[in-house]
Amino acid sequence: MPPRRTPRIQVTGRARAGKTTLCRALSLLAAEETRPIDRPGRPNPTLDADLLLYVLPGRADAADRRLLATLPPDRTLVVLNKADAIGVRWSDAATAAEALASDLDLPVFPVVATLAAHTRSGTLTDADLNTLRRHRDDPDPPLTLSHDLFAAPDLAPDPEARRALLDRWDLHGVSCALTALRHAPELPVRLLLQILHCASGIDPLHRELHRRYEAAAIGR
Template identity: 55%
Template sequence: MSTATDFAHTRPADQLDELISRLGTGRGGDRAIAAQVAAAAARRRRQLHIQITGRALSGRTTVLDALALLSAQETEPVDQPEQPDPVLDGDLVIYVLAGSPQAADHRLLAAVPAGRGIVVLNKADAVGARWSEAVGAAQRLAQELRMPVVPIVASVAARTRAGAVDAADLSDLRRLAVGPDVPSVLAADLFIGSGSDQDARRRLIAHWDLYGVDCALSALRADPDLPASAIIQILHSASGIDPLHKLVHRRYEQVEAVRGGELLDELVRLAARAVPGDGGRARELIQQYLAGDEALWAGLCAGLACPQVSHLAAGYPSPAPADADEALSRATRWRAVVSSDMPPAARRAALRVHNGYVRAWERMSSAGL
């Protein structure tokens, strides 16, 4: 019996390339349509372009280092005197704020297409006295900007990715955590103080930032025997980078899915333009591809990523159903969505989701064999 994994993990490169080959060669082919399908496939396979932008000194470079995304590029700063604003045309735009958004920030964020923007509230340790206050500020910004906002401390996240707590740092942190004079972490000058170990304290701030030092000292006060590896994990978690990573990954998958839907739309248009007759089979070949597992799975994912209906799948742990019963239940639900009153684009997305789950049910229950 087929599984959801079997249905989801089809071979797009093989099947799409086979379609292009059959269109371009042999009896019934159409080289002009083959070239257009090849161009559409190239657009679909193009690496996603991720932009990291924001004002000068907001921490764009540090966020880039913390995320370590190979396809991400940092833009020129926003709202620079006598300089044009960067063109935000990436498949995914990560906008870094280090405070309240200004008019220029609102203007540029409003131009980012729905589903393609993420706002990073950097230097979140400076927002209030507790992390919960930074989370609250991010939630208020999300309502104001109508875009997801994630609070992070990128300087600590970048350091935990690039380094480790060496023996000297760990020794100094243990000494400061359990010593008789607990150092103040309200400001760098107060932490450094005027004692004989100023150089060591300066080194700790240079390596881990004041927020990171504060987190490490708090952890060591609770457990003085924590190893260096555990402290790194604590600092990584305290930086807030993991929720941002997950959101970027989810948005990346959604943009990929939307592009898959755009490829299907182009294939439908090309099939409609192909004129049968004189042995031409271009329309038939494209329609065969569109009726296959790979195209139906791509359509399902594209439908779920459509902003107009994506909220209806918010509870799904995965696009793929766990078993045939779940596939049938989802197909039935999305059939009801298709029958409801909605704009054409949303109905097309819902229909693709329905058709995809019908095929998943067929494969998982062997009904389609």
């Protein structure tokens, strides 16, 4: 049997694409986060790891496409981060990911890394649940169309609690939690947290990354 080795993972992309948050969401403690690509006056980072995670902040621009065209398909996974900002439904992000995968001839995974990182590192507190249940029956939309609408002071006498909820779970997580509680008001915390984790889209990416990591570890 070939000797196992520890594969190198690089996480790359433009500035503010969410590389650090994605590393937290996937627990990639040993991954190498590169400097941002396409910085004026600076060369792009050398991408030579066994596995490459290329993080897009919603959509691919010309610089992303130029670099992605040079990367080896067998070592590259593309993460369409901030997928909750694409369209109005998760299906819009999934459709965008499929179209991009076809254009690039690379696997593309829609993900909300901020939500995945929260579900991995924390839990819903009593304060979170109380705030969600207070607003479970509020009209949605427009309640969760924007951060400003959800945190509006004239909505209810708890703006600080609503802002704290947004800080912990962001708008996508809050919207998913409210929808789940409308369908099942007595949903246990553990199941609600699992729903939020699934809503982040992180699991398909995690499974494919693990599969490729194992293949790289065995060696060829």
